[in-house]
Amino acid sequence: MKDETKNSNSKKYDNNIICKCPICESNILTGEYGYYCSNKECKVSLRYHAYKYAGYDKKLSASLAKELFTSGESKNEVKCHSTKTDKDFSAILTWTYSKDEQYPNKTGLKFKNKEK
Ligand SMILES: [Zn+2]
Numbered sequence: 001m002k003d004e005t006k007n008s009n010s011k012k013y014d015n016n017i018i019c020k021c022p023i024c025e026s027n028i029l030t031g032e033y034g035y036y037c038s039n040k041e042c043k044v045s046l047r048y049h050a051y052k053y054a055g056y057d058k059k060l061s062a063s064l065a066k067e068l069f070t071s072g073e074s075k076n077e078v079k080c081h082s083t084k085t086d087k088d089f090s091a092i093l094t095w096t097y098s099k100d101e102q103y104p105n106k107t108g109l110k111f112k113n114k115e116k
Pocket residue numbers: 021022023024025026037038039042043044
């Protein structure tokens with residue numbers, strides 16, 4: 001039996017490949033909640049709102065996710081907003097992977113050193 005029609009109709013989310021996984025070199029796909037490695041054994045992933053806690057409230061774009069997966073940080077600073085101080089600030093988003101931990105995807109912010 002063919003269920004090709006069913007498959008194409010249920011294509012709610014485009015599984016676009018955004019880049020290669022830095023850990024296992026499988027494809028990183030676009031999913032319902034974020035970007036994830038197509039290799040089931042591999043836990044590399046980034047949710048769309050992974051940086052919300054840090055003040056980056058926007059949905060993580062595919063190009064940003066690609067930068068994070070390939071170089072561990074965003075190329076440029078992004079606009080964040082601190083709910084603590086109610087102020088805007090700029091920071092570089094970072095991503096690191098520690099495969100032996102329960103939650104191996106670590107997200108954070110990095111600040112450019114101010115020149116003296
Ligand atoms: Zn992977």
